[in-house]
Amino acid sequence: MAERTRLDQPRELRRSLRPRREPDPERFGRFAETFARFMGTARFLTYMTIVIVVWLAWNAPYGPDRPRWDDYPFIFLTLILSLQASYAAPLILLAQNRQEARDRVTQEQDREANAQAHADMEFLAREVASLRLGLGEVATRDFIRGELRGLMAEIDEKSDDEN
Numbered sequence: 001m002a003e004r005t006r007l008d009q010p011r012e013l014r015r016s017l018r019p020r021r022e023p024d025p026e027r028f029g030r031f032a033e034t035f036a037r038f039m040g041t042a043r044f045l046t047y048m049t050i051v052i053v054v055w056l057a058w059n060a061p062y063g064p065d066r067p068r069w070d071d072y073p074f075i076f077l078t079l080i081l082s083l084q085a086s087y088a089a090p091l092i093l094l095a096q097n098r099q100e101a102r103d104r105v106t107q108e109q110d111r112e113a114n115a116q117a118h119a120d121m122e123f124l125a126r127e128v129a130s131l132r133l134g135l136g137e138v139a140t141r142d143f144i145r146g147e148l149r150g151l152m153a154e155i156d157e158k159s160d161d162e163n
Contacts, residue, residue: 029098036095039088052077 038044055077057063059070070076139147 029094032091032094033098035088036092039092 055070056074058066059068059072059074059077061072
């Protein structure tokens with residue numbers, strides 16, 4: 001008799017031979033930023049210039065007779081550069097969007113830190129003001145010395161009067 005499955009128990013999941021890895025949602029974004037960062041360097045411009053100059057020199061209609069894969073109007077070169085631009089533009093925009101999101105978070109954190117610093121300064125200003133008010137009611141050392149001198153002078157006068 002076959003084992004009966006119970007409806008109140010979850011089914012056992014099928015096992016896959018593929019390793020289970022959670023996809024990293026940030027992976028493509030990091031790639032886009034790395035790519036955009038590289039495309040903005042002098043090294044990339046130098047490499048592209050070298051490739052284009054070599055391409056044009058090899059496929060130029062003048063010079064020694066050799067096999068050319070892209071004759072004078074250089075249609076294939078134009079296609080390659082257009083393809084590169086069509087992939088580069090969205091990757092650069094993605095990198096800019098990620099940077100904008102990071103800047104927005106940083107700006108919000110700065111705003112919160114500034115608000116906290118402002119609140120702290122206001123609190124300290126109120127504390128200093130209350131200390132000044134409280135200090136006005138407290139007898140200072142100079143005041144007590146002056147009072148003691150006055151009392152000593154009165155005592156000296158009374159003792160002089162009694163003698």
